[in-house]
Amino acid sequence: MLKAEAFEVAKVREDFPILKRKVHGKRLVYLDNAATTQKPQLVVDALVDFYTRYNSNVHRSVHTLGEEATAAYEAARSKTAKFVGADPKGLVFVRGTTEATNLVRFAWGEKNVKKGDVLVATLMEHHSNIVPWQLLARSKGATLKYVGLNPDGTLDMGQLEDLLREAPRLVAVAHCSNVLGTINEVSAICAMAKKVGATTVVDGAQSVPHMPVDIGAVGADFYAFSGHKMLAPTGVGALAARKELLEEMDPFQSGGEMIKEVFEDHSTWNDVPYKFEAGTVNIADAIGLGTAVDYLSSIGMERVRKHEVALLDYALRALSEVKGVKIYGPPDPARRGGVVSFNYADVHPHDLATILDEEGVAIRSGHHCAQLLMRWLDVPATARASFHVYNSYDDVDALTAGLHKAGKLFRL
């Protein structure tokens, strides 16, 4: 088949020094991008530049280094907000998606969820978009209910409509499943939820790194994503929300930076988003996220998406030609993100991952922090290959060759 490229992948690969390393003497074929992506030299340089040239705390130091650090940190916020169509005043830097959902649980949930309320999540959520709501429901005496899936791995919209009739307080949904790859119709879901007065939380951990996202157009009340899955360092991510909504909320963590004035018996809160950034923030990594955003923007998210759809199409065809491979999720590449979960005959995903590792191919195996989905699929685990900008058709071929080797070893 035609191996078209949305951009010059070989050139992009040169930006990622780690791709030159060998694993067990073989070329590294990194297909675990849904877990975390590799970092371009530019991002690593941004960290070194910060620590070697202008390392300083932000917002309160009036000296030159402090002003440079503050400017770079706030520039990273503006860039990141613009990248996802969010208001910079409503973009809170957090550790990652998990901290973002926990922030919503405490700062919004404690105040707004009452006994007897219904909260809604889906069976395809990552644990980070389930467990905070479980704990919130438990502490408030609310009930957490789940939207099920259609056989093709898409959301059962009829079931969602039924649950919305119960006027839930919260609807939590992934923009893109980290296992099935299913791209959910989040703008429609948010509009439906809004009609019944539900607050929406969208997990964008697998969408923002891989496709153009306009949070304004999605219409979510809260939208969360992680930096490390989009070429940025670990330890930084963002929660985007309307400024007014953040203003109504109580603080999440408390201490320095998040206050306006402190008295003996009470304190007043800093303006948003600073109200939610207690303590010394993760300055260097936020600047790194800004650099990753620049890098992705220079390629263009439309082209990133086009590249991943092409790889996905190629991979789905190649894998389905291997006898014994069962692929999960929607068959249409246009309806899924760049992630393929599958099982291969009776080869356990962990055994498969070990065999592939020996060939230099890094995939993920396990439950992918989605145990409700594993139970729905009726499997203990799956193998998962996921793509990003530096993956090539050769990488997919290496995966397929590795499967054939596993097949031989397991006498299939």
Added chain:
Amino acid sequence: MSSADIYREVILDYYRHPRNFGKLEKFDIDSHDSNPLCGDEIEMQVQVGSGQKMEEVKFTGKGCAISQASVSMLTELAKGKPLGWVKELSKEDVFKMLGNPDLGPSRVKCALLGMKVLKTGVYGYLGAQYEEKDEGELP
């Protein structure tokens, strides 16, 4: 590491045709554990006979070839041995049983899950016996 060394014929045979797979009707020890990282699960049951011998040992579980073959082979080794044998059992014994494959650190846990379940069960059983005895001597 060579996966050809790990996935030898005998390992695959135990994975696909596990010996002593199932549940016991009468048992004195029932032990269960899982590996949250991979979701490997093992339950082991032991019937203890005279002379503190493990007369029957069975297991159920699901997981990768390494964890399931390892526990199945372990039940065969354990059967007929006294409980004290379990106390002496070491990681090295399990690796030897598996043919000394060069496992990475994450897969070592798979190989040792069965031993962990057996030891937990036997130690718990011996501990309970110890508490029942007033003399304070280990059974």
